[in-house]
Amino acid sequence: MNDKELVAFEAAKLAKSGMVIGLGTGSTANYFIEHLAKRQADEGLKISTVASSTISAMKAKSCGLKVVSIAQLKRIDLYVDGADEITHNLSLLKGRGQDLVMEKLLAKAADQFIVVADKSKLVSRIGEKFIIPIEVIPSAWQMVKHQLEKHGAQGDIRLNAGKDNVAISAHGSYVLDMQFPANIYDEALNTLLNNTPGIVEHGVFYGIASQVLIADNGNIEVMSA
Numbered sequence: 521m522n523d524k525e526l527v528a529f530e531a532a533k534l535a536k537s538g539m540v541i542g543l544g545t546g547s548t549a550n551y552f553i554e555h556l557a558k559r560q561a562d563e564g565l566k567i568s569t570v571a572s573s574t575i576s577a578m579k580a581k582s583c584g585l586k587v588v589s590i591a592q593l594k595r596i597d598l599y600v601d602g603a604d605e606i607t608h609n610l611s612l613l614k615g616r617g618q619d620l621v622m623e624k625l626l627a628k629a630a631d632q633f634i635v636v637a638d639k640s641k642l643v644s645r646i647g648e649k650f651i652i653p654i655e656v657i658p659s660a661w662q663m664v665k666h667q668l669e670k671h672g673a674q675g676d677i678r679l680n681a682g683k684d685n686v687a688i689s690a691h692g693s694y695v696l697d698m699q700f701p702a703n704i705y706d707e708a709l710n711t712l713l714n715n716t717p718g719i720v721e722h723g724v725f726y727g728i729a730s731q732v733l734i735a736d737n738g739n740i741e742v743m744s745a
């Protein structure tokens with residue numbers, strides 16, 4: 521097992537019969553889906569899942585998991601997902617893809633939000649390696665960009681893969697990919713983005729993770745909130 525699969529396998533052990541389990545998006549989340557499905561098949565676990573993306577819902581169904589709509593749920597028991605960056609105080613950067621609205625909804629709705637990643641995701645500051653994805657109401661993208669530039673941010677609207685139009689997120693938003701000055705840390709960044717009108721959601725997950733499982737060459741470190 522590689523490190524991503526190892527932490528996903530460990531997280532799948534947290535599933536219990538009767539649980540509603542949220543499925544993240546990405547390669548590590550895919551391993552979690554596979555191991556969850558294996559436990560269901562091997563042990564007869566009675567679980568329902570809810571997916572953070574269409575691709576994860578497709579994967580879960582193809583593995584034999586029952587997938588329910590988020591619209592039917594008020595809360596969930598467990599959410600397991602990867603991350604692009606993780607700090608030692610369990611702040612995360614997520615949403616390199618286009619599904620962060622659903623990812624944050626499920627992470628907040630879960631009694632337990634478990635992050636699974638390999639050691640390459642550890643950083644000392646959110647924004648150290650990746651740009652911050654920010655989903656905006658389409659008509660407001662220029663105003664939001666201008667507001668963020670006043671705080672020293674630099675970046676632009678995300679284009680689609682063919683670079684011939686703007687990218688549209690799974691939620692129907694435009695996405696700004698922004699870089700912030702190195703002296704703006706996770707808490708301040710989260711507050712700024714939460715308080716800027718026109719932003720639908722952003723990739724900074726501050727104070728949400730319950731636990732992070734980090735794998736490093738076959739060993740797992742557990743970081744708790």
Ligand code: 5RP
Nearest residue numbers: 546547548602603614615617
């Ligand atoms: C998608 C995410 C993923 O969890 C993040 O990009 C990590 O992906 P991977 O597990 O493939 O390294 O936030 O929106």
